[in-house]
Amino acid sequence: MAKYITFFSYTEETWAKMIANPSDRLAAVRASAQSLGGDVEALYYMFGSHDGFVISDLPDAAAAAGLSLAVNSTGAAKALETHEIFPSSELPAVLERAATVQRAYRTPGS
Numbered sequence: 001m002a003k004y005i006t007f008f009s010y011t012e013e014t015w016a017k018m019i020a021n022p023s024d025r026l027a028a029v030r031a032s033a034q035s036l037g038g039d040v041e042a043l044y045y046m047f048g049s050h051d052g053f054v055i056s057d058l059p060d061a062a063a064a065a066g067l068s069l070a071v072n073s074t075g076a077a078k079a080l081e082t083h084e085i086f087p088s089s090e091l092p093a094v095l096e097r098a099a100t101v102q103r104a105y106r107t108p109g110s
Helices: 012-020 024-032 059-070 088-104
Strands: 002-010 037-043 052-058 077-085
Touching: 002 012, 002 059, 024 037, 024 052, 024 059, 052 059, 059 077
Parallel strands: none
Antiparallel strands: 002 052, 002 077, 037 052
């Protein structure tokens, strides 16, 4: 199962609704991921350019894209950004693949 991080920012209207009716957002986010055969590892809120982020385990990129599109279609978020992430233990294999590509790649015009 692939791991994803999704950064989000709520609209002003969404914040107003959450202030008026506080609820456990983790339960709703987890149910959404589980509907696609995945799960949620964490949901954090923060200050800065995004309001928070979710770390989720999802079967594949199509599931991640589907979840992102479904959330985005509600209008509750003004920004949503999803990236696949991997543990540092996998970096050596990634670097080995990069070395293979470097040997084969030719820059434009060369």
